Amino acid sequence: xxxxxxxxxxxxxxxxxxxxxxxxxxxxxxxxxxxxxxxxxxxxxxxxxxxxxxxxxxxxxxxxxxxxxxxxxxxxxxxxxxxxxxxxxxxxxxxxxxxxxxxxxxxxxxxxxxxxxxxxxxxxxxxxxxxxxxxxxxxxxxxxxxxxxxxxxxxxxxxxxxxxxxxxxxxxxxxxxxxxxxxxxxxxxxx
Amino acid sequence: xxxxxxxxxxxxxxxxxxxxxxxxxxxxxxxxxxxxxxxxxxxxxxxxxxxxxxxxxxxxxxxxxxxxxxxxxxxxxxxxxxxxxxxxxxxxxxxxxxxxxxxxxxxxxxxxxxxxxxxxxxxxxxxxxxxxxxxxxxxxxxxxxxxxxxxxxxxxxxxxxxxxxxxxxxxxxxxxxxxxxxxxxxxxxxxxxxxxxxxxxxxxxxxxxxxxxxxxxxxxxxxxxxxxxxxxxxxxxxxxxxxxxxxxxxxxxxxxxxxxxxxxxxxxxxxxxxxx
Numbered sequence: 001x002x003x004x005x006x007x008x009x010x011x012x013x014x015x016x017x018x019x020x021x022x023x024x025x026x027x028x029x030x031x032x033x034x035x036x037x038x039x040x041x042x043x044x045x046x047x048x049x050x051x052x053x054x055x056x057x058x059x060x061x062x063x064x065x066x067x068x069x070x071x072x073x074x075x076x077x078x079x080x081x082x083x084x085x086x087x088x089x090x091x092x093x094x095x096x097x098x099x100x101x102x103x104x105x106x107x108x109x110x111x112x113x114x115x116x117x118x119x120x121x122x123x124x125x126x127x128x129x130x131x132x133x134x135x136x137x138x139x140x141x142x143x144x145x146x147x148x149x150x151x152x153x154x155x156x157x158x159x160x161x162x163x164x165x166x167x168x169x170x171x172x173x174x175x176x177x178x179x180x181x182x183x184x185x186x187x188x189x190x191x
Numbered sequence: 192x193x194x195x196x197x198x199x200x201x202x203x204x205x206x207x208x209x210x211x212x213x214x215x216x217x218x219x220x221x222x223x224x225x226x227x228x229x230x231x232x233x234x235x236x237x238x239x240x241x242x243x244x245x246x247x248x249x250x251x252x253x254x255x256x257x258x259x260x261x262x263x264x265x266x267x268x269x270x271x272x273x274x275x276x277x278x279x280x281x282x283x284x285x286x287x288x289x290x291x292x293x294x295x296x297x298x299x300x301x302x303x304x305x306x307x308x309x310x311x312x313x314x315x316x317x318x319x320x321x322x323x324x325x326x327x328x329x330x331x332x333x334x335x336x337x338x339x340x341x342x343x344x345x346x347x348x349x350x351x352x353x354x355x356x357x358x359x360x361x362x363x364x365x366x367x368x369x370x371x372x373x374x375x376x377x378x379x380x381x382x383x384x385x386x387x388x389x390x391x392x393x394x395x396x397x398x399x400x401x402x403x404x405x406x407x408x409x410x411x412x413x414x415x416x417x418x419x420x421x422x423x424x425x426x427x428x429x430x431x432x433x434x435x436x437x438x439x440x441x442x443x444x445x446x447x448x449x450x451x452x453x454x455x456x457x458x459x460x461x462x463x464x465x466x467x
Contacts, residue, residue, distance in 0.1 A: 065410045065439055081410075084223035087199060088439055093439050095407045096226045113309040115199075116405050 001088045003071045005032040006118045007186060008113050009107035010173040012039040018179055019126070023055040025180035026074070030058060030187045032122075035113070037077040037104050039130065039161045049076055053107025065093045077104040097182025100132035110136025119144035122186055124179075126150045138168050145190030148172035150179060197230050203240050205229065208249055210288070215259065222299040234259075234349065240438050260332045261365035264411065269304040272404070272438050273356035278457045280358050283433055284316045287401055295320040296400045296427065298391060299408030302328035302348075303337025303384075309404070310380040311366055315359070319383055325398065327389035338386045340376040344369050391420050396427040403428055404456075407437035415442070421445040428462050435459045 011019060019036060026034060040048070052074065053060045061067070062076045069075075069089045077083045080106050082094040099105035106125065110133065113121050123140045125133045127150055141147050147170045154159030154176040164170050174182045199222060206218045206225075217225065238244040247254050270276050287293050293313070295305045306326040313319040328334050349356040367374040389397070391408070403424050409417050425447045426436055434442065434451065436458040442448050451460040 050401070064441070066444075081439060084221075084227065086221065086223050090220045090283060092223045093410045094264065095266055095410065095437070096228070097266055098223070108227070112227065115223075115226075 003032050003069055004117070005033065005126070006036065006069065006113055006117050007032055007122045007183070008035045008109060008128065009124045010037045010110070010133045011127065012102075012106075012132065012157070012160055014127035014129075015150075017156075018150060018176060020051070020055050022180045023052060023164075024073070025184040026056055026058060026187065028057055028072075030072050032071050032187065034074045035063075035077070035083070035109070035140050036074065037083065037106050039102050039104075039106075039128065040133070041072035041077055052076065055056065055079075056105045063093070065091060067091045075099035079111070080104075080186070082108045084108065085116045087116060089116065095108050100130055103131050106133035109137035111139050112146055112152055115138040116141045117145065117166065121145035122148070124148045124174075125151075125161055126179075127157045129157045131162055131163045133160060133169050134163035137164050137170070140170060141171075146171055148174055151175045187191045196243055197226065197233055199226060201245075202229060203225050205245055205248065208245065209255070210311045212249060213252075213255055214391075215255075215390070215395070217262075219392070220358045221411050221413055223259075224263065224264075225412055228264070232258065232261045256331075257361070260330055262328045263328075263333075264407075265299040265301045265330065265333050267304045267407075268353070268354035269310045269342075269350040270357050270359075271305065273353045273461075275435070275438070275457050276353075276357035278314065278459060279309075279435075280312055280316070282454060283402065283459065284312060284318065288316065288318055288348065290401060291321065292400075293318060294398060294400045295322065295324045295402045295404070296398070297324065297326045298403060298405040299335060300333075300386075301330075302333045303340070303341075303386065304342065305404065305406065306337065306384055306386075307340060307376050307380055308373060310355075310383060311359075312332045312357075313383075314380065315361070322383055323399075324333050324384045326384060326386045329388065329390045329392075331388050334388055337384075338381070340381045341373050342367075342376070344372050344374045346411070347374055347444050392416065395406070398420075398422055398427065399429050400427055401429055402435065403432070404435040405433065407436075407440070409440050410437065421447050423461070425450070425466065430462055430465050432462050433459055434462070 058074050060074045060090040062078050084092040137147050149161035149164045151173050210216045237371050240458050274297050300306050303326050313322045354363040367376045442460050453460050
């Protein structure tokens with residue numbers, strides 16, 4: 001069955017630690033797929049998959065083109081490709097120009113996911129020194145998706161989440177320490 | 192905001208128009224990427240509505256040409272994924288060296304950077320004199336650029352690093368002449384290249400090759416079209432020839448998979464026998 005919800009987490013400088021801590025909070029039975037997009041340079045690709053796997057019991061998978069989305073799986077965007085979603089809930093990769101000096105770009109993935117999931121999309125933007133993600137997050141909100149950012153006051157690099165706050169009324173501003181609990185609650189019923 | 196967005200239904204409408212009017216079939220391209228490129232062009236050229244965009248495409252041949260140039264992705268670089276090129280040097284070229292004449296096809300070569308990369312490798316292996324490199328792309332504009340072999344000087348540092356990582360031991364700058372912000376590659380390399388437009392969707396096989404490279408083109412195609420293109424490659428590849436794909440592409444789910452064996456860790460497959 002195609003999932004009707006998707007959580008996309010975007011992060012750049014200073015967000016790795018946050019992602020590791022929230023992974024520990026997503027366990028067996030998490031009811032939706034999770035897509036993690038981390039800006040990184042080509043260097044340490046596959047090791048990231050290994051580091052993440054040690055933090056959660058859920059399967060971690062680096063996105064390959066045409067992979068179908070499955071609930072309870074954590075997907076990792078590969079270095080150097082934009083990641084898009086198709087109508088049949090499969091992934092597409094795209095090697096077009098960088099956006100905000102980034103490939104993968106968070107804006108590109110947020111927008112594409114919003115086109116497919118609309119109100120079923122949840123986006124979380126973490127620490128970073130880049131303005132990637134802000135425009136995409138506004139697009140997500142316009143299509144009824146849920147938007148959340150790491151509280152810049154507690155982020156390692158506040159610039160990226162701050163860009164979202166400057167631009168729009170974001171649904172949740174979550175202090176760093178509360179992010180694991182916040183994510184866990186997204187997976188609980190009646191949220 | 193809804194009214195400035197091109198919906199998936201609109202994209203399908205447009206693609207059917209173009210197929211009917213110009214014979215270019217994009218209907219089996221992956222829609223997410225295509226929709227994004229079309230929306231980008233629509234915004235770039237400031238069309239007030241989708242209807243006007245569609246009308247322009249239906250009536251203006253020149254604008255359709257621009258459409259093809261803009262919606263196809265033309266990002267490439269020299270010696271992209273150096274470890275891939277290292278494998279070509281150490282594993283593939285020694286086998287190709289045993290042939291009296293080497294024919295290589297770069298399908299979807301864009302502005303040709305990877306064709307020049309290959310020519311450099313062949314030259315260093317002492318094989319360029321008996322090689323012919325075919326570069327094809329759907330987009331005539333990038334093919335013109337590829338023929339010229341002129342690339343921005345600003346890229347050369349990156350390419351030089353890729354070159355060293357790929358196992359290159361010469362001075363990379365010996366392959367080009369820099370002039371202001373442009374680098375013109377050695378005409379001895381270009382002399383062994385043939386560039387032409389070719390549409391993987393609708394055009395046929397035009398030769399037999401020992402090596403076909405198609406890197407980061409198939410990611411833009413839906414599964415059925417991928418299968419069709421794999422069959423075209425299979426048909427165009429000599430027995431024991433090699434097929435090289437992009438770092439996130441695979442032969443695994445293709446109809447020709449059972450006749451190919453992957454070479455090491457890179458995305459290179461060798462044809463083990465002909466179709467029955």
